[in-house]
Amino acid sequence: MCIIDVHTHPVCFREGRSRAAVDALVARGRALGIERMVALGDVLAFSRSQTAAQVALINDETALLLRWHPDYFVGFCYLNPTLGERAVGREVARAVGRGFRGLKLEIANNARAACMRPVMAAAEVHGLVVLQHAWSMTKIKQRAFHTDPEDVATLARRFPNVRIIMAHLTGCGVRGVLAAKSCENLWVDTSGAAPETGLMEYAVEKLGAGRVLYGSDLPVRDLPVAIARVTGSALDAATQRKILRDNARALLQLP
Ligand SMILES: [Zn+2]
Known part of the structure; x- marks a missing residue:
């Protein structure tokens, strides 16, 4: 089996940082047959809205994984868009220089x-894929900072030239699949809560x-x-191999 995992956190809540652990x-x-892993960073370290220095530290750790295992990890740059256009621009420039994708x-x-506008503009300029956390939420008061599937679909429609991955098929569920359906620039990753019978098949059907x-x-x-x-x-088997x-x-664009 040959697998590429597009959603991993090798360092998570400050765990897993040592060379031996990596x-x-x-x-x-x-x-297990996993030939590459996309490392997304320790995205909930410190808080849900980190300082620029904390964001830089999270991405420095991802860069270190790439240096240790350049043939294994693919780097994604974690961003806090609320820090503003200049902070986002600085961090994206560092990421591009490091070969993050x-x-x-x-x-x-x-x-x-x-605040997503400069993020998406940078993604378009540099050809970067955007992986957006999403979950079908019932806590409506958290919607100010929590992204539901329909919000990712809105993002995809606003920025049709950026390729976007909506995280957590099992978590976004049927609602997420229906939200993503009409957006050709939107992919869905299979992560999320406990597996649900039929959901994978439903996603492929739609x-x-x-x-x-x-x-x-x-x-x-x-x-x-x-x-x-x-x-x-x-x-x-052919469909599974694609997924x-x-x-x-x-x-x-991996070799
Ligand atoms: Zn995650």
């Missing part, structure tokens, strides 16, 4: 917020096999569980 993760990933947004702000990407959200979900969401589905590897390879 080496062990790479060895375990390879043993995408931008990661979490819960500093809702994806519909005006979005097509090309817009679903395997993601684990490691260490939030362990790798065998995350892989089995796909391999335990009723999807045929597990081929779609990510094409989207991230």
